[in-house]
Amino acid sequence: MIKESSRLREYIRRIQRRLGLVDENGKSCCGITLSQCHSLVEIGRAGAISLVDLATEMGLDKSTLSRTVENLVQKGYAIRETDARNRRYVVIKLTEEGNSLFKGIEKGMDDYFDKIYQLIPEGKRAQVLESMQLMLEAVTKFECCQ
């Protein structure tokens, strides 16, 4: 007999793998790498963000993000300005072009999740949604209280 928590683990493992593939596919259409894509989306969501905040948000070293942002700037998708109120900070934003790329990525992901959602039996959708929320709460609780 298999433990229920093991079943949970296995489901999540497989879902993660599938979603990883989606991520990979998304990459190829952007003309940017996956890391750059992730950074771009974070910047787009934030609107404007400093380097350390971006690094913290993404769980990566600031040096890594410094370079990734540099790449996005090179490609014309982002700009860096020094923060007038505190000149240690840079304010990272998307350019027009970066913003439309961001919107495109967001739309692509939304479309994907629309389709996924439709593939869940209609009578089960609300339950799945609630369950994902419960799942998120569980993993979040674990983080802070372990």
Next chain:
Amino acid sequence: MIKESSRLREYIRRIQRRLGLVDENGKSCCGITLSQCHSLVEIGRAGAISLVDLATEMGLDKSTLSRTVENLVQKGYAIRETDARNRRYVVIKLTEEGNSLFKGIEKGMDDYFDKIYQLIPEGKRAQVLESMQLMLEAVTKFECCQ
């Protein structure tokens, strides 16, 4: 009003991020890299596997896996033998030491998911489990039928 599929997307996004952190922590205690850890677990689960099968299973190029396996061999966690029945193949297996590392990783992950499962309200656990299964079915269906 936020679309339900967008809520789904956001939940999954955050869960993924949390689980990624777990993965990262798991890494540091192993003395091996995350990629090596993933490969080791795949080999451990398979018992014995060829390089191409491993690469296919993990969705990576066989050259990448060739090197990762080489690293695991170097560290004494895996062995490569040529398959007697078809000498083009190598049979990749874990050594004693690799196997106990594998078991340790599996145990760590199982313990983690046990705790997560306990953090889900008792009356909701069965529902969450069923929902994860439905979610997996949905993303799998999308893959094959899109």
Next chain:
DNA sequence: ATAAAACAGTTGCAATATGCAATTAATATT
């Protein structure tokens, strides 16, 4: 007020990961 500490960001360095293409060796096909 000035010296020291803390902080944000960048850059040099090293390790790892990854895919493609070419190569080698073994097996299957014609």
Next chain:
DNA sequence: AATATTAATTGCATATTGCAACTGTTTTAT
């Protein structure tokens, strides 16, 4: 028997990542 296919390895190029050192800016402490 010759050719094609397949499994694995290796050379090459690129990307990712973190740590540590360094610069410039702001905050804190004396």
